[in-house]
Amino acid sequence: MTEQEKGPAFRQVVLDCTDVRELAEFYRRLLVWNYRPGDEPPRSGAEDKDWLVLRNPDGGAQIAFQQVDRLEEASWPDPGPVPQQLHLDLTVDSVEELDVQHRRVLELGGRLRSDRSDDPEEPLRVYADPAGHPFCVFVA
Numbered sequence: 001m002t003e004q005e006k007g008p009a010f011r012q013v014v015l016d017c018t019d020v021r022e023l024a025e026f027y028r029r030l031l032v033w034n035y036r037p038g039d040e041p042p043r044s045g046a047e048d049k050d051w052l053v054l055r056n057p058d059g060g061a062q063i064a065f066q067q068v069d070r071l072e073e074a075s076w077p078d079p080g081p082v083p084q085q086l087h088l089d090l091t092v093d094s095v096e097e098l099d100v101q102h103r104r105v106l107e108l109g110g111r112l113r114s115d116r117s118d119d120p121e122e123p124l125r126v127y128a129d130p131a132g133h134p135f136c137v138f139v140a
Contacts, residue, residue, distance in 0.1 A: 012053065012062035013088070017131040020065040022109075024052040026130050027063055029108050031090075036062070073132025077114045084134050087126075091140035095123050101137050110135075 017023040021041065028035065036053040050067035076084035092098050098117055105127050106112070113134060114126040124138030 010061065012064050013086070014064040014066055015129075015131065015133055016066050016068045016071055017133075018068060018071055019131070020050060020052050020067045021048050023129060023131045024054060024065045026108050026110070027065075028054055030104065030110075031056070031063075033057060033063075071131060073128065074134050076134050077126050087133065088135040090135060090137045092137060093139070095139055098123055098125065098137060098139055105137065 015023065024035070024039075025041075027033065031054070033054040033056055036055055039049065039052045039054075042048050051064065053062050053064045055062050072082045074084045074087075075082045076087070090101075092101055095117065102112075102117070102125055105125075109130045110127040112125060113128050117123045117125055122138055124136050126134055126136050128134055
């Protein structure tokens with residue numbers, strides 16, 4: 001590949017949210033990722049940041065969270081006025097693991113939007129995170 005054929009390196013996905021710490025904590029616990037050094041929760045009484053980054057401990061992509069004043073929740077997968085615009089795909093190895101992760105997502109504050117866990121070709125569930133961003137967990 002020549003220098004002209006080389007594209008930019010993918011760095012991260014950035015999610016807008018009205019509470020960066022809440023959403024970062026949801027994904028930190030769900031994915032078992034780590035905060036970028038300096039982005040850990042502040043000490044009691046200290047002001048929190050409006051931009052946080054989570055890193056995959058195995059390297060690769062990151063997820064960043066950006067504070068916004070307001071955010072409309074996507075209506076997808078249902079028809080509605082707000083399209084999905086972007087969603088995250090997460091995979092597991094089996095239907096049993098899909099069920100384990102389903103319970104974790106709900107315990108962490110995610111909401112089930114669609115359940116196709118009985119689909120014989122591609123079992124999956126669609127969720128909304130606490131800020132309303134859609135994401136899928138499916139058996140790969």
